[in-house]
Structure formats: structure tokens, C-alpha cells
Amino acid sequence: MGQNLSRSFLAPLALVLGSVGAMAPAATALAQPDAGPGQAERFDNHKVVRVTIRTVDDLALMETISPDPWSCRQGIGPVDYRIPPAQLPALDASGLLYHVLIDNVQALIDAETARILGARGLEGGGDLAWFSDFKNPAQVSSYVDTLVALRPDMASRVNVGTSVEGRTIYAIQIAAPGSPANKPIIFLNSVQHAREWVTTMSSMYIADRAVRTYGSDPAVTNILDKFTLIIVPITNADGYEFSWTTTRLWRKNRRINGVSGGGQTIYGVDLNRNWGFGWGVNIPGSNPGSSSNRSSETYRGTAAFSEPETQAVRDFIIARPSIMGTVDIHSYSQLILSPYGYTNVPHPRHSLFTDLNAVYRAGIASANGLLYTAGNTFTTIYPAAGTMGDWATGDRSIFGWSMEQRDTGQFGFILPADQIIPSAEEAMSGIFAWADALGNPIRITIASGVPALVASNSATTLNVTVSALQRAVVSGSPAIEARVTRSGELVTTSLTPVVGSASGEDYTATLPAASCGTGLQFAITAVAASGATVRLPAVGFYTVFTATGSAPNLTPCPRCPSDFNLDGATDPDDLADFIGAFFANEPGGDFDQSGAIDPDDLADYIGTYFAACP
Numbered sequence: 001m002g003q004n005l006s007r008s009f010l011a012p013l014a015l016v017l018g019s020v021g022a023m024a025p026a027a028t029a030l031a032q033p034d035a036g037p038g039q040a041e042r043f044d045n046h047k048v049v050r051v052t053i054r055t056v057d058d059l060a061l062m063e064t065i066s067p068d069p070w071s072c073r074q075g076i077g078p079v080d081y082r083i084p085p086a087q088l089p090a091l092d093a094s095g096l097l098y099h100v101l102i103d104n105v106q107a108l109i110d111a112e113t114a115r116i117l118g119a120r121g122l123e124g125g126g127d128l129a130w131f132s133d134f135k136n137p138a139q140v141s142s143y144v145d146t147l148v149a150l151r152p153d154m155a156s157r158v159n160v161g162t163s164v165e166g167r168t169i170y171a172i173q174i175a176a177p178g179s180p181a182n183k184p185i186i187f188l189n190s191v192q193h194a195r196e197w198v199t200t201m202s203s204m205y206i207a208d209r210a211v212r213t214y215g216s217d218p219a220v221t222n223i224l225d226k227f228t229l230i231i232v233p234i235t236n237a238d239g240y241e242f243s244w245t246t247t248r249l250w251r252k253n254r255r256i257n258g259v260s261g262g263g264q265t266i267y268g269v270d271l272n273r274n275w276g277f278g279w280g281v282n283i284p285g286s287n288p289g290s291s292s293n294r295s296s297e298t299y300r301g302t303a304a305f306s307e308p309e310t311q312a313v314r315d316f317i318i319a320r321p322s323i324m325g326t327v328d329i330h331s332y333s334q335l336i337l338s339p340y341g342y343t344n345v346p347h348p349r350h351s352l353f354t355d356l357n358a359v360y361r362a363g364i365a366s367a368n369g370l371l372y373t374a375g376n377t378f379t380t381i382y383p384a385a386g387t388m389g390d391w392a393t394g395d396r397s398i399f400g401w402s403m404e405q406r407d408t409g410q411f412g413f414i415l416p417a418d419q420i421i422p423s424a425e426e427a428m429s430g431i432f433a434w435a436d437a438l439g440n441p442i443r444i445t446i447a448s449g450v451p452a453l454v455a456s457n458s459a460t461t462l463n464v465t466v467s468a469l470q471r472a473v474v475s476g477s478p479a480i481e482a483r484v485t486r487s488g489e490l491v492t493t494s495l496t497p498v499v500g501s502a503s504g505e506d507y508t509a510t511l512p513a514a515s516c517g518t519g520l521q522f523a524i525t526a527v528a529a530s531g532a533t534v535r536l537p538a539v540g541f542y543t544v545f546t547a548t549g550s551a552p553n554l555t556p557c558p559r560c561p562s563d564f565n566l567d568g569a570t571d572p573d574d575l576a577d578f579i580g581a582f583f584a585n586e587p588g589g590d591f592d593q594s595g596a597i598d599p600d601d602l603a604d605y606i607g608t609y610f611a612a613c614p
Helices: 003-007 010-017 056-065 085-094 105-118 137-150 197-213 218-226 237-245 308-318 350-368 388-396 417-438 572-585 599-611
Strands: 047-053 077-083 098-102 155-162 168-174 185-190 228-232 256-259 265-267 323-331 335-338 373-376 399-405 442-446 453-455 460-468 479-484 491-494 506-511 519-527 533-536 545-550
Touching: 047 056, 047 085, 056 077, 056 085, 077 085, 137 155, 137 168, 137 197, 137 237, 155 308, 168 197, 168 308, 185 197, 185 417, 197 218, 197 228, 197 323, 197 399, 197 417, 218 228, 218 417, 308 388, 323 388, 323 417, 335 350, 350 373, 350 399, 350 417, 350 442, 350 460, 388 399, 399 417, 442 519, 442 533, 460 519, 479 506, 506 519, 572 599
Parallel strands: 185 228, 185 323, 323 399, 335 373, 453 545
Antiparallel strands: 047 077, 047 098, 155 168, 168 228, 256 265, 335 399, 442 460, 460 506, 479 491, 479 519, 519 533, 519 545
């Protein structure tokens, strides 16, 4: 990679990839020379290191050593930082343990620049060629127009607002043909932090797949049949432009914050610390959730919603009461983040949020097998006060999530192009799984999971959460249906509300007593205000949970021979009654869940009888 190309990062990208707009000098927490006119800021021999943080004092020390924390997690434990060459001796002298993740940041930027220029001829098309590499602001805007033109019956371009430097913030709205105006909405946005380029590509990938594959891809069709999608691919319009023209690693918006003591103009507010719920909150004895330092990468601004970008998105959301869930897409660290970030006090709906995180995580894993870490923002990464997710959840009662995409530090923000599509696939699969769960009127969860064994000859209590999503739960309707053995009498018992439950959604359910070796079957039900009955598990009574009475130490009891009908004798009548129970309780049922109702269902059913006696 030649010196001239890397030093002239602005000129070829402006000429070849599209208009890039005005430039302004960069500023960071540690003073650095501004990039000159027509020059991109360089990071020659800057390293990214993973430091072992032991105390809050260690965090404060690293703020004096590094101008730029990279990892999303900042707290006790491993944290990633960019270290300019001049600061490396200070890091060595600090005594903090660290190891190098990226030896030369500029080498990655140079390679990225050369690759983007080499791939400039690959544009658009159903073969996903547009996603062969990262795209600048003009290209993203143009591709939104391409998708709208491709399916004007589904897609439209919507104005969201204007940035601090006067750029338009826009969204693409995608709905199944003929969708009602009040259909529930899932709102996605990316690039609140300008350097997180992969997030814009993921947003555009979701838009592309939604427009191009509705009616042919079952997952896409399912979501668009339930929801309208609104996607803002570039929230931080000025910062994203600046990251393409001048400072690849720029994070904040381009607000002018005044002049430093050294005479440098100070720029930027961290948009994801500028939202009005929990804004400015600092947790004593912990890493602050935002900064009042105008040069800090987490500078929160002069007031909540001081920035036109956050004002615009806020007002856009408020004007659309049908928005049910939001996902703010970030990189990097491979995380799924539920509220809250400003406090370590769990959200009152913590049980539901934990369940939704698990659904989101499983959805991501279904794409490429990669397992993200999931949890609330405060404990999973670090305190973050004034975030979009906290505002959506705390102020608007919307399910406000965020995610951190690939990777975990090998490349950080300068992700290789070959990871764009896999990362986007994971984002879409996770978001769609999460949204599909929100599409149910009620969600039922068993807090400790389904027991495989229960103590014999005594009742068992389960902790159950029954959460209203799109419809209220009819008071008194949550119940447990349970029976001993498949031929036993089905008994329905109301769940008992937990006194003092913060969410009002917590109950206890009681399983009947079963003798040692005897099976229990049960399902949890609740009725929505619409009149629909929701059950867990979801379909067919024979898609049920099964527990088995155990010995006193919760070890399995001998199950052979089986007195299925409990008549006191083990004889051929047991198998006959077992088969009779199938026809009495599972008529026309897909017992083996193969997707087809056929003779195999009865065969597999009988097989379960003999499987009890290996």
C-alpha cells in the first residue's frame, strides 16, 4: 500500500465513491494535530491493546493515556484502548497488564481504503454484490432509492430530520402490500457512532432482504406480515461523512463545543449519551455512564436532547405510537443489550427481558452458529447513561434494545469486508426472532426452566411470568393444566399472583403430586384481552412439558414394567390404554412434530411407551 494513497484518503474516495461534503478538524480527549486540508487523519503505529482494569482508578488512569476507548465494555476487567505511539511509554510505566490486539491501526485503514477503491465497480443487484464492501453516505442514500424504486408498493423513503451541519437524516419504511396504517412497527437504526461502519451495512442488508425476498423467504414474510419495518441506516449523518473523509475512527457528531486551552476547536457529542432518560446520571464508585468533558468520547452534551440528531429521532418515534420495539445497532463486542444502562437496579420486567434476550441470542446463533453474550447494558458492558434503549423503554414503554456486532477485538471497527454479510445475517436473524416473540399478544416463561424430575408424592411449585406484549392479560386467566400420566384427569388450576411483584407479571404454579416413576404433563395458559388463549408450549396439548416423579434425592425411579393405567397390574391393558389415550387426546395431531400428520405419529407415540423400558 503506497504512502500517497493512504495520505490522500479523502481525495480518491470523494472522486470515485461519491460526494463527501465539508470537512472539519478532529479533536480527541488527548490533544493531537489536526488533519490538514485535503488530508485524512492518520494513525500510524497506533496500537489497540486490551488492558486489565482492576479499579475505577485504573479507568481514570487510562483516560489520561488513551484518547480513544474502543471496546463497548468499560469497567472492571478487560477493556480495549487505542494507544498513540507517544503514549505507549506511559502505558508501560502504569504497571497495568495488557496485550496487543492490533499492532498498527493505520495498516488496517490503508488496506481497507485500497480494498474499497478496488471494489468500486460492484454495485447493487439481487446477488448481494452491493454488500461486497462498505459504502459511503452517497452510496447508501442511492441504494435506499434503488430499493424504493424496486418495490414502491412496499418501500418508501421517509424524512426523519436534520443534523447539526444540515444533512438530512432519512429512513426507509417497508411494509407488506396492503398493510394497515396502524400496524405495529419495529424501528431499527444504526451509526449513532460514526466509525461503526458495519452497522449501516447490516441495516441496509435487512432493508434489502425485506424488499427483495418478501413472499419467498418465510422469515422475512412472517415479520412483514406482523410488522412494518422502519430503518434509519445513518443516524449520525455528519459523523459518518467525516469518518469517510477525514478521521476513520470518528465516533461523535460534529457539534462545535468551543476551543481548548491549546487553541483547538473541540467537536462532538456522543449521541448515545444524549437521550433524555437517565441523562447525566453517574453511579458512585462505578465507571461514569457519560462524561461532562467536552473532549471525551462519551461527552453527553449540554442537556438531554441538546443535539438535533437525537431530537429528530425522538420526535419521529413519538409521532408513531405504533412503534413496539427499537433496536439500536452498534459494533463491536458481539453483545445483545436490554435495558437499563444508567442503573444497576434490574428493570421490573427483568424476567421477560431475560427471556427475550435468550430468544435474540438463539436467533443470532441460527444464522452462523456464533453465540453472542446477552444481558442488561449496565452489567453486560458498563454503565451508559442517556442511551436510546433506556429512553425508548423508560420514557415510551417501548421494547428498546441494542446490539453490538462483530467482532470481539481482532479487527474492532475496521472489520474485514468478508464479515459484512455474516454479521448482517446475524443481525437480521436475531432481530427477527426477537420481533417474532414480540408479535405474540402474551409471552409466558417459566423462570427456572422446565423440570425433568420432581420430588415424588409432593406438590411442586414453579415460578411463572405471564407478560402482556400486544394485548393485556385478562385478570385471573393465567392457569396451569396438569395431569398425572397421559390417561389421568386433566385439572386446571389458576396461577397464584406473587405479592409485591415489581412488574405484576409474576405468578406461582403448582404441579400435582406424582408417585415415583410416574409422569406429569402440564401446560401454562393465559387469555389475552382480544379473547385469544395463549399457551406454553404453543400448540397441541400433546406438545406439553413432561416431568417425572423421582426418588427423594431427585434421581430417576425405575420405570419398568409400566402400569400405565394405574390399575395395580402390569399387563397388555397398559399398552392398549396408552394407545387409547392417543386417540382420545391427540386426534389428528402431529405427535412427532415432523410437519406432517401421518401414521408415523402413532408409531412414534407407541415408541415412547417402549422407550420407558429399555
